[in-house]
Amino acid sequence: MKKFFLLISMVLLFSSVRGQESLVAVKKSLSLMGTKFEITVVADNQDLGYIYINEATAEIERIEGIISSWKPNSETSLINKNAGIKPVPVSMELFALLERAIKLSELTSGAFDVSYAAFDRIWNFNGEMTTMPTASxxxxxxxxxxxxxxxxxxxKQTVFLAKKGMKIGFGxxxxxxAADKAKELLVGKGVEGGIINASGDLTTWGTQASGKNWVVGITNPLAKDxxxxxxxxxxxxxxTSGNYxxxxxxxxxxxSHIIDPxxxxxxxxxxxxxIFAKKAELCDALATAVFIMGRDSGIxxxxxxxxxxxxxxxNENKVHKSSGIVLDSN
Known part of the structure; x- marks a missing residue:
């Protein structure tokens, strides 16, 4: 169920030259949350742009410190360590995130489920797995x-995993x-436009430095050019959730690494x-859920x-879409 990189590649068009109001687009690639982030902001000058990017980076790192199941002292790790033992007090931020996650699980009849992380113990997709897990x-x-x-x-603002061996994960x-929160931070600081791209899970606001809309190109997974x-x-x-x-x-x-929980x-x-929606968090979760539910049920x-x-x-590389999508092949 974990998502890593895109099957449908996202090709972002943006301007790096001065627009009519002398704005510039400043872009930086970083390694955050165990994956590649690209942060682009529209600013008055490059120096200011990099200041904004650094502030967004700090916000993403803050969130990672809360939700990472790999950091031993994170709130998520403490919840997992106490599975079947006792409830764990958490921040309101993590509590609210889990509330939303459970609502999405109910909406998707369990196709999306943050407790899927228990499968990490038997499925491994980093090249070390040599045999299939047994049915038992x-x-x-x-x-x-x-x-x-x-x-x-x-x-009490606590979280309790009722069974020993349970494990939650926010993959x-x-x-x-994190992309949503970084965007929220930058919008609050008056940044006119930008993109937070977390390995293809991306959110945008405003326009390019030229004033044009941000555009995403969806490419054929068998011919990514x-x-x-x-x-x-x-x-x-x-x-995007993809299988290759x-x-x-x-x-x-x-x-595929996307496990049906x-x-x-x-x-x-x-x-x-x-998935296209207002919030990257919702896109992220629903992309996984629809992948698991299948074409017809998902759409x-x-x-x-x-x-x-x-x-x-x-799986025959045919494209299907929801009722509100108009594909432009020009």
């Missing part, structure tokens, strides 16, 4: 997965949330899902949610 290993792990067993106490939500459609991203966000960057192969069959097995039938769900659209590429 998967069955035993599924018993430790389930958003219904994440107990939130609003009055399908965290980068989008060819864009099949350009879409404007106006005060909006995009996230991280996978393992056993007996000639490829298994309801079955314990990698999802099949879809090559990629791109049906998105068509019922106001302000959200989807582009799905199936």
């Amino acid at each position: 290993e998967i069955e035993n792990t599924i018993a430790k997965v389930g958003y219904q067993n994440i107990i939130l106490d609003k009055e 399908a939500l965290g980068k989008g949330y 060819k864009v099949f459609s350009w879409l404007p991203v106006i005060e909006s966000s995009v996230a 960057e991280k996978y393992v192969t056993f007996k000639g069959e490829r298994y 309801r079955t314990g097995y990698p999802s099949k039938g879809v090559n990629s899902v791109s 049906h769900l998105i068509n019922q949610i106001d302000g959200v659209e989807v582009v799905v590429v199936d």
Whole structure:
């Protein structure tokens, strides 16, 4: 269920020259949250632009310190260490994030589930995995997965994982949330436009330095140098889940890194899902959920949610979309 890089590549068009009001677009690539971030801001000059980028970077690092399951003293790690033992007091920020995550789990009938992280113990996509998990290993792990067993106490502001061995992780939500928070910070400081791109989970605001809209190019996953459609991203966000960057192969069959938390097995039938919505956090979560739900069920769900659209590429590399998407191949 973890997402890493795009199957549908996002090609961002932006201006790095002075616009009519002597604005410049300043861009910097960084390694944050275990992945690649690109932060672009529109500012009066380069020095000011880099100051803004540094402030956004500090905000992303702050969030990582809360939600990372790899940092031993993070709030998330403390929750996991106390699974089946006791509730853990947390910040209101993390509490609210988990509240939203559980609502998304309910909306997607469990296709999205932050307690999927227990599968990290039996599925590994970093090149070290040499054998398939056994059916009993998967069955035993599924018993430790389930958003219904994440107990939130609003009055005491605590989180309790009801079963020992449970584990939450924000791999399908965290980068989008961090992008949203960095954007919120910069907008609050009066930055006129920009993009926070967290390995393809991105959010935009304002316009390019030239005054033109930000545009995203969706490319064919089998021919990444060819864009099949350009879409404007106006005060909006995009996230993509894809199946080819991280996978393992056993007996000639490829298994994607995106695990269905309801079955314990990698999802099949879809090559990629791109979600368009106001918040990157929502895009991030729904891209994973739709990938797991499959083309028809996923598009049906998105068509019922106001302000959200989807582009799905199936396993035959055919493009499908929600009702509000108009693809421009020019």
